[in-house]
Every structure is written in C-alpha cells, then in structure tokens.
Amino acid sequence: MTMPRNVTQRSTPAPNRRSEPENPATTRSSKRGRYAEGIRNDRLLLDAAREVFATQGADAPVSAVAERAGVGIASLYRRYSGKEELLQRLCVLAMEQTIEAAQEALEQQDPWLGLTHYIQRCIAHRAGALAPVAGTIEVDEEMRRTSQKAMALADAVIARAHAAGMLRRDVTTLDISLLIEHFSRRPSMGAPDEDTNIQQRLLAIALAGLRPPAGDTLEPLPGHPPDRERYAARWQKS
C-alpha cells in the first residue's frame, strides 16, 4: 500500500501521516527496522524542533531542526506538510506539557510549592518560547481546545495559592503566564549550562517577588492587569 505522498490537508488530526499499523503486536512491531526508526524519528524531531525554535526563534530554518535531530530533511517533510504544521504540533505539545505541570502542581500539598513547581516546569520545557509565532500560523481546533484546558488549570493553581495567602493578591493568572513566557527565552550566552544558571538565578529573584510583602507594605503592581481578550487576540492570523 503506497502512502499518498502529498496529501496536504488542512486540519490533519494525526500528527504524523505515516500509515500506522492497527495492531502493534503484528510482525511489524519489531523494535528494529525502518518502522521503528520512523517512530523514533517522530520523537527526535519534536524534541529537536522545540529546542531549535525555543532558542533561535520561530524564524529558524527547518533544516536546523532536521540537523539537530540527526535526520535528513526529507524525513521531516514526510511527516509534516511544512513548517506551519510542525509549529502547530509543537504548540500543542508545549500546552500539553503545561497541563501536566499544572496537574502535578495541584497534587502538591503546599500551594506555594505547587505554584513554583508549575512555573519552573513550564519554563524548563520552554512553554512560552513559542509565543512569538502568534499571528504567523493558523490556529487549529486542537490548539484552541488544549489552550483552554491549560488556562483553566493554570487558573486553579493560581487561585489555590491566592486562597492560601501565599501569593500577592494583585498578581493574576495572566501575569504568571507572561512571566513564564518572559523566562522561556534563553539569554543564549555561550555555554548552555551558564545560561541555565543565570536563568535560575533571575527566576529565583522573580519568584521571591511573587510572595506577599512582609508587613503591610503592599505597594501594588503598576498599571492594570493584562487583558485576556487582547492576549488571545495575538494568535489571530494577520
């Protein structure tokens, strides 16, 4: 059965368009061979793409993704119709990991530790690094759905910290999201370990600033809380 080569369909539910076998226990299920290589490549590609686009920005060439994955460029295009679909899948992956992080946070007994865990996990997998692609790719239904779920869980994490009085009251969920977005960009210094060192230090400073001020020296945050409508409008493809 020859797989259709160029079926560039919009709204492709399946992330890869390789023909997957119905029963993995059949003869094809060997961990070796071309088929397994394809599965591995899927994973390698997504990981590489996240790394590349998070550090070099969404304008990074697709070839850099393939190169970092140690895979020919054709293998990338065999799975994704183009750069746009790759970015879409990457957004969904990032949001799914955000959801996981929020769920883990809610399982923590301490609301503050849960919040910091959430923030650190999100930054660790560069949840906000894809924000600059807003407006450059089509937002499909899966993205919208995942985003809503992620935002609801984030609300829960923040609300719990608020209820426990462990987070300054004038900090909103969107403030936290934008903080994560802000810290998801790497400074891109020379050595990567030095980057994360600085990242961790600055993040620790910001986290300390999220605690309610001691005493009643509550100097409120300047300006007005960010607006959800405007935040979502960024993703409208221009």
Add this chain to the structure above:
Amino acid sequence: MTMPRNVTQRSTPAPNRRSEPENPATTRSSKRGRYAEGIRNDRLLLDAAREVFATQGADAPVSAVAERAGVGIASLYRRYSGKEELLQRLCVLAMEQTIEAAQEALEQQDPWLGLTHYIQRCIAHRAGALAPVAGTIEVDEEMRRTSQKAMALADAVIARAHAAGMLRRDVTTLDISLLIEHFSRRPSMGAPDEDTNIQQRLLAIALAGLRPPAGDTLEPLPGHPPDRERYAARWQKS
C-alpha cells in the same frame, strides 16, 4: 519642513563621516538647509535604529531602520559604512545612556531608589537589547572604554545599595546587568502600550524580589554568581 531643533549632540567624536566644515562659525552654521537636515538625520537614524534593533533583534533589515527614521536608505549609508558600524555606534550610545543612568542613581539620596531608578532607566532605553549582537560585530576601542566606565559605575550603584542593606547580599552587579538585559527585550505583543504595561508589572515583581527577605528566611540564590570573564568573552568576534 525645516524645523530648527535642538541638535546639541553629546561628545561624539566622529559618528558620521560626512565632510564636516572646519569652522562651525562659517556660513554653513545655519540651522536650516541641507546641512542641518543631515545633523537631524543622524539623530533620527540612531533613535530609529535603537527602536528597530531592540524590538526586532539585530537581524532586522537595515531598510527597516531607514524607513522608521523617515529617511532614504542612502542617507543611512552616507553616514555609516554599513550595518556593523551602525551597530557599534548604537552600542556606544546605549552604554553612554547607561552611564548617565548610573550617575543619576548615585545622586539620589536613597540607595534603593537610586538602584531602581538605574534599572528602570536602563530598561527604558533598552540597554540590554543589543546583547544578542555580541560576537557578530567587531569591538572597537571606544566600545571597550565606554563599557569599562559603565561597569564601574554600575558597581558603585550596587555597592551602595549593598552597604545600606537594601539589596539582598547574594545579588551581584552582573546579576543586575543580566536582569536588565533580560527585561530589555520587549514581549512584542500587539499594542506597544500594553507591552510596556506588562513590562512594568513583571519588572515590579522582580524588583520586589531584589529586596532582602524579611526575617532571616534567606534562601540563597541557586547556582553560582555569573562570571565576569565569561560575560566579557561573549563579545569576542568568532
């Protein structure tokens, strides 16, 4: 169309290579005319270049700078030999403004207010936005000299805050510099006023995190303080 504007330029030895008249008191010293337009264009170009490169990154096209300055692209190349020289002059300008901010900070009576003033001024003129050009342009002598002076003054601002016990002890000058660098990038949301609103909110959080923690719950910053050698090595042209 010709509006006489204050063109008092700070001591810039030779930012443009246009043939300047030997004696400014000659007939050419009029505030109108082509000559004055050239002076104005210098200023417009530097301002436009800072805005463009700060928001779009150092890879922004030179044409965007000319366009934002409302100037033909040839007028830019008449003053700067190319993109590299433009970026070099821009770095010097940014560091000079950093020096000014530090001097203003030291004039403040309150060390903490001086420190916050310094940080906010630096971020306001995107002092750290040019960090990504490190390694892509040659570092000339003027840049090196200005940088040293800026760093010495920054040390003074931070040392004063430390001496007054108004800044957590494990925060170094380089931490502050990297914080400024981190906040010099705009989130580049839709409306620019919304950008600055978010910027101000996140910055307020980070500033709150710089104060010494109440009581003795000093949880030290993670990792190790950033290294000056490595920080300077970023600018080595590869």
Add this chain to the structure above:
DNA sequence: CTATATCGGAGAGATCCATTCCGCAATGGC
C-alpha cells in the same frame, strides 16, 4: 535474492537583504 519502503542530501525556485548607483531637488554664491 528480489521487491519494497524509507532515508539522506543535493537541487529548484522564490524571497530577502546589504549595498550601490543615479536622477532629482534644494541650496547658496554670484
């Protein structure tokens, strides 16, 4: 050993960018 599916990378076509060139307009001495 042969048929088949997939891989890797070279190449086509288009886009974009840095830089230069040139016609045009404003200026100022006469």
Add this chain to the structure above:
DNA sequence: GCCATTGCGGAATGGATCTCTCCGATATAG
C-alpha cells in the same frame, strides 16, 4: 534670477538563505 554643488530618496544588483521536492542509495522482509 541662474547655475554649480551637494545631499536625498528609491530603484537596481548581486549574493545569501530558506522552503520544499526529487532521486539515487540503503536497509528490511519474505
């Protein structure tokens, strides 16, 4: 007024880069 001069704006150029396609090479299954 008149004309040489000077600087301005934008189109043209040459090169680099990026996305995506095509094709020979390679490994696997039976």
